[in-house]
Amino acid sequence: MTNPVDIQIPAHLLPSDGRFGCGPSKVRPAQMEALAKVTTSFLGTSHRQATVKNVVGEVRSGLASFFNLPDGYEVLLGNGGATAFWDIATFGLIETKSQHLSFGEFSSKFASAAKQAPWLADPEVLKAEPGSRSYAVANDEIDLYAFTHNETSTGVSMAIERPAGATGLVAVDATSGAGGLAVDPSQFDCYYFAPQKCFASDGGLWLALVSPAAVERIERIAASDRFIPAFFDLKTALDNSRLDQTYNTPALATLYLLNEQVKWMNEQGGLEWATSRTDRSAEILYSWANEAGFARPFVEHPEDRSHVVATIDFDDHIDAAAIAKVLRANGILDTEPYRKLGRNQLRVAMFPAIDPEDIAVLCGAINHVVGALEG
Numbered sequence: 001m002t003n004p005v006d007i008q009i010p011a012h013l014l015p016s017d018g019r020f021g022c023g024p025s026k027v028r029p030a031q032m033e034a035l036a037k038v039t040t041s042f043l044g045t046s047h048r049q050a051t052v053k054n055v056v057g058e059v060r061s062g063l064a065s066f067f068n069l070p071d072g073y074e075v076l077l078g079n080g081g082a083t084a085f086w087d088i089a090t091f092g093l094i095e096t097k098s099q100h101l102s103f104g105e106f107s108s109k110f111a112s113a114a115k116q117a118p119w120l121a122d123p124e125v126l127k128a129e130p131g132s133r134s135y136a137v138a139n140d141e142i143d144l145y146a147f148t149h150n151e152t153s154t155g156v157s158m159a160i161e162r163p164a165g166a167t168g169l170v171a172v173d174a175t176s177g178a179g180g181l182a183v184d185p186s187q188f189d190c191y192y193f194a195p196q197k198c199f200a201s202d203g204g205l206w207l208a209l210v211s212p213a214a215v216e217r218i219e220r221i222a223a224s225d226r227f228i229p230a231f232f233d234l235k236t237a238l239d240n241s242r243l244d245q246t247y248n249t250p251a252l253a254t255l256y257l258l259n260e261q262v263k264w265m266n267e268q269g270g271l272e273w274a275t276s277r278t279d280r281s282a283e284i285l286y287s288w289a290n291e292a293g294f295a296r297p298f299v300e301h302p303e304d305r306s307h308v309v310a311t312i313d314f315d316d317h318i319d320a321a322a323i324a325k326v327l328r329a330n331g332i333l334d335t336e337p338y339r340k341l342g343r344n345q346l347r348v349a350m351f352p353a354i355d356p357e358d359i360a361v362l363c364g365a366i367n368h369v370v371g372a373l374e375g
């Protein structure tokens, strides 16, 4: 049998950029070139001064315009990434009891954070098997519905809609979906994400688009006698965000790269353009998988198949891990599946920064590798 790492992929089957990981994900070279231009004027300067605050302000207004936020919605940010935001939400956004759609690794983590918080009632957790999704059920006891726009661990996405008859807030972990999947802001109260996925920046930051109802909730809980550590205090984040600042020092390069990506996406045509691009990538990749003969989409129902993260299962006689290894040796990176899913699978990000042409070339490269491994 051929030693996988010796397989050479011909040049015409190599994408222009080999980064297909789900986060950190492809940063466009133009973002880095822009950052290099402010090496001595922006990097290494105070985050309490106008130079940095203006960039934060541009990120906030750029996102408001990208998502077409209605009046009264605000853009908040802070340190710690999406994972920190789960704890922040248990302290400052859930009043008593939450309902969680748990259908993969990330959605289950917020559910367990809420379950572990002794000041909250036990959450209602509606589970679904990996590769499928669960559906919210409105209930007057629930004051926050926790959704996940795109379950990055399985490649399942869900449309964001308020459950019929629900009175609670709708909070969405949109970390890998925000910027690449369509969303109507009237359907959520808090849409939060980290910028290392569709927004092509680096990790460590969280952003949250919040409705007036969410702001009211944040203020009410902050005024109650609940103990909230300062780092997890959403009211503190709200106050700082309104001043284009963060509570403690942010990563300036991350903010700059994020702003460059938001500006680029707005210039290209905003969310509508971004989703048309991810739709095209998804069409290319899933069509290829359906027709390959040796592979198929892992997610059974086409309407659940994510347009930003594709998961592709391979026939047992083909070792997907070997494919990923050959791809990696040829500079095509991070196509390995989510570790804990334990499937004979490849996972491919189709974020807006990733050129649909490169997705098409990648499909050809996989065909080539499978042929070489079989031969």
Ligand SMILES: *Cc1c(COP(=O)(O)O)cnc(C)c1O
Pocket: 023, 080, 081, 082, 083, 084, 106, 148, 150, 151, 152, 173, 174, 175, 176, 194, 203, 204, 205
């Ligand atoms: C990546 C990801 C996270 C974790 O983000 P961090 O910034 O690493 O905390 C959470 N939720 C989803 C859906 C993700 O894709």
